[in-house]
Amino acid sequence: MRRTLIALMMGVLGCGVSDLAQAQTAPKSAPKNSAPKNAVAKPQPGPAIAAAGGVEPTLIGQFGTWGAYAAAPNGKRVCFALAQPSSSKTNPPNRPRDPAYAFVSTRPAEKVVNEVSVMIGYTLRTGSESSLDVGGTSFAMYTQGDGLWIKNAAEEERMVETMRRSSNFSIKGVSAKGTETTDVFSLKGLSQALDKIAHDCRR
Numbered sequence: 001m002r003r004t005l006i007a008l009m010m011g012v013l014g015c016g017v018s019d020l021a022q023a024q025t026a027p028k029s030a031p032k033n034s035a036p037k038n039a040v041a042k043p044q045p046g047p048a049i050a051a052a053g054g055v056e057p058t059l060i061g062q063f064g065t066w067g068a069y070a071a072a073p074n075g076k077r078v079c080f081a082l083a084q085p086s087s088s089k090t091n092p093p094n095r096p097r098d099p100a101y102a103f104v105s106t107r108p109a110e111k112v113v114n115e116v117s118v119m120i121g122y123t124l125r126t127g128s129e130s131s132l133d134v135g136g137t138s139f140a141m142y143t144q145g146d147g148l149w150i151k152n153a154a155e156e157e158r159m160v161e162t163m164r165r166s167s168n169f170s171i172k173g174v175s176a177k178g179t180e181t182t183d184v185f186s187l188k189g190l191s192q193a194l195d196k197i198a199h200d201c202r203r
Contacts, residue, residue: 057069057080061193064193066189068193076107076108081105083185085184087183098146102171102185115149118141124148124174125176130148130174133169
């Protein structure tokens with residue numbers, strides 16, 4: 001099911017990320033007929049949607065920097081919150097990479113609630129580890145491909161509660177080519193997005 005979830009997430013990035021980009025970057029006084037400079041064009045559904053059973057996730061609410069999404073591939077309800085970093089750095093500087101995204105997902109059929117993952121935007125060094133730093137606490141993360149997940153699942157509930165109370169979190173990674181990255185994500189709106197998901201993803 002995780003593979004299906006990642007496909008859904010990639011579907012959002014390919015098909016619904018314009019909603020997220022516009023919510024975060026559109027100037028309040030933009031003229032009616034002018035698109036925001038940083039808005040992302042909305043392409044047609046791609047392979048990720050097909051991999052998720054042809055189901056395109058629906059934006060069910062935008063809260064600060066976090067969008068709440070829902071879908072039901074194969075009739076199984078899946079919801080997740082998504083955000084992009086507020087700042088990103090690479091060392092050496094200006095190394096190219098794809099955009100990074102943080103997700104907090106809920107899958108009732110699997111009894112999974114608020115699973116945190118980060119798609120980092122490049123292939124991570126095989127065997128590398130990372131940490132998510134939030135509210136003065138560091139949580140160990142394991143890496144696979146371009147994704148990071150918490151190493152000790154028993155700490156995930158505490159991590160999410162800490163994220164709800166904090167203003168941002170940071171996460172570091174090392175690419176297969178040795179580039180080091182640091183991404184900072186604002187947590188503005190996360191609590192509301194998770195509350196929306198809890199309400200809409202009960203079944």
